[in-house]
Amino acid sequence: MAKIKIEGKHKLSGEICISGAKNSAVALIPAAILCDEIVKISNIPNISDIDSLEEILVYLNTKIERTNDTVTIDSSKIENKEIPEEMSQKLRASYYFMASLLGKFKHVEMYFPGGCTIGERPIDQTLKAYRSLGATVTIEDNRYIVDAKELKGSKIYLDMPSVGATINTILASVKAKGKTIIENAAKEPEIVNVATFLNTMGAKIKGAGTNVITIMGVDYLHKSFHEVIPDRIEAGTYVIIGSLLGENLTINKLIPSHIEALTSKLIEAGVNMTIGDDYITISAADNYKAVDIKTLPYPGFPTDLQQPFIPFLTQCRGISTVEETIYENRFQNIYDTNRMGANIIVKNNRIAKIKGATPLQGKNVTATDLRGGASMLICALIADGTTTIDNIKYILRGYDNICEKLSKVGAKIELI
Numbered sequence: 001m002a003k004i005k006i007e008g009k010h011k012l013s014g015e016i017c018i019s020g021a022k023n024s025a026v027a028l029i030p031a032a033i034l035c036d037e038i039v040k041i042s043n044i045p046n047i048s049d050i051d052s053l054e055e056i057l058v059y060l061n062t063k064i065e066r067t068n069d070t071v072t073i074d075s076s077k078i079e080n081k082e083i084p085e086e087m088s089q090k091l092r093a094s095y096y097f098m099a100s101l102l103g104k105f106k107h108v109e110m111y112f113p114g115g116c117t118i119g120e121r122p123i124d125q126t127l128k129a130y131r132s133l134g135a136t137v138t139i140e141d142n143r144y145i146v147d148a149k150e151l152k153g154s155k156i157y158l159d160m161p162s163v164g165a166t167i168n169t170i171l172a173s174v175k176a177k178g179k180t181i182i183e184n185a186a187k188e189p190e191i192v193n194v195a196t197f198l199n200t201m202g203a204k205i206k207g208a209g210t211n212v213i214t215i216m217g218v219d220y221l222h223k224s225f226h227e228v229i230p231d232r233i234e235a236g237t238y239v240i241i242g243s244l245l246g247e248n249l250t251i252n253k254l255i256p257s258h259i260e261a262l263t264s265k266l267i268e269a270g271v272n273m274t275i276g277d278d279y280i281t282i283s284a285a286d287n288y289k290a291v292d293i294k295t296l297p298y299p300g301f302p303t304d305l306q307q308p309f310i311p312f313l314t315q316c317r318g319i320s321t322v323e324e325t326i327y328e329n330r331f332q333n334i335y336d337t338n339r340m341g342a343n344i345i346v347k348n349n350r351i352a353k354i355k356g357a358t359p360l361q362g363k364n365v366t367a368t369d370l371r372g373g374a375s376m377l378i379c380a381l382i383a384d385g386t387t388t389i390d391n392i393k394y395i396l397r398g399y400d401n402i403c404e405k406l407s408k409v410g411a412k413i414e415l416i
């Protein structure tokens, strides 16, 4: 099994370019099958989650062509088949196909989606939306049969601003009869990216990026070309790395306002950075002070950057508090971080207290999930000696060419 080996403590300079957003691309590709003509999407990241979606598209008899970072999708011969359980289980975003197939065919059969085991991650809000649009939902163990004679616009209040439920509701209602209103919708930039994509095909979606989204159903979606937005979580991960090891390190092709919750905390801790229109340049300082974070839906501090932020906090003087409010099990990286020399106590899987600054030592560690893996990788980059990370399939699900990007700026990192 592949591992990543890192020799720590090397300073990083030069430029890292950010790829397209995983959590946008994994929704845009299933959204594309709603189109009645051919669509092209550019700035697709080279990550294994996209390979998993491509496998599903091929299974559904859709024509997909991938060249460099662009995909062309022709769904004119798509078949509404049940996606096999092992394909659905590979990633969370497989259930966006459920929504698109439902929107297109008014009937879908599918298994519960996969994704990192960072909490329970129920899909009750998505099912509530399907029912509200007029579908019946039959659940057989972990298999779902969703059927509607007709999908009719409706008002749906989400109990929490769920990214997945918001996107699923948009996908299922874009061709429904009449008007759908989503209240307490999620406001993440990825949702705006998906709504804009559908609008370029002729959909009528208003309010994406606010907590009320209105969708007027249309009958036909025409051809379109669209670009994936920069990955704010990848960008944030490299900005954290730059704060620890940068020597004039520039993180390029990002949207700074998308990671303001992170950069404002780094600045509060003492990081000096130059924020441009689409880049951030950072040189690491010797001393940082402890700061507290609490994860929240966008525009709050993103849960996906909580784990990558932990290694930074181990290097801050004083006691930092991290409160995780989105997932029940997102501190699995702490065990190995402490083995490397950190001083972190976790209470009720909700709150972590980090006492710093503590030097870290290279060790053999494990990636327990995607962002937990990124967190271990950052620990390894700042540790004395060599660290080997196993289970790296998680990291490769979400970080495009991470070893190459870091080697290019001076890290001693290799895939073995």
Ligand code: EPU
Pocket (backbone or CB within 6 Å): 023, 024, 026, 092, 093, 116, 119, 120, 121, 122, 123, 124, 125, 126, 160, 161, 162, 163, 164, 165, 186, 303, 304, 326, 327, 328, 370, 371, 398
């Ligand atoms: N929730 C429910 N019921 C629902 C839906 C959500 O209880 O029907 C709960 C979840 O259990 C969770 C919270 O609401 O506690 C938020 O879940 P949300 O639906 O917003 O998350 P998601 O759509 O499953 C996406 C990203 C995650 C990211 C979250 C939050 C994708 C494919 N995944 O997940 O990304 O953490 O939004 O921003 O877009 C990652 O990239 O590492 C990752 C896990």
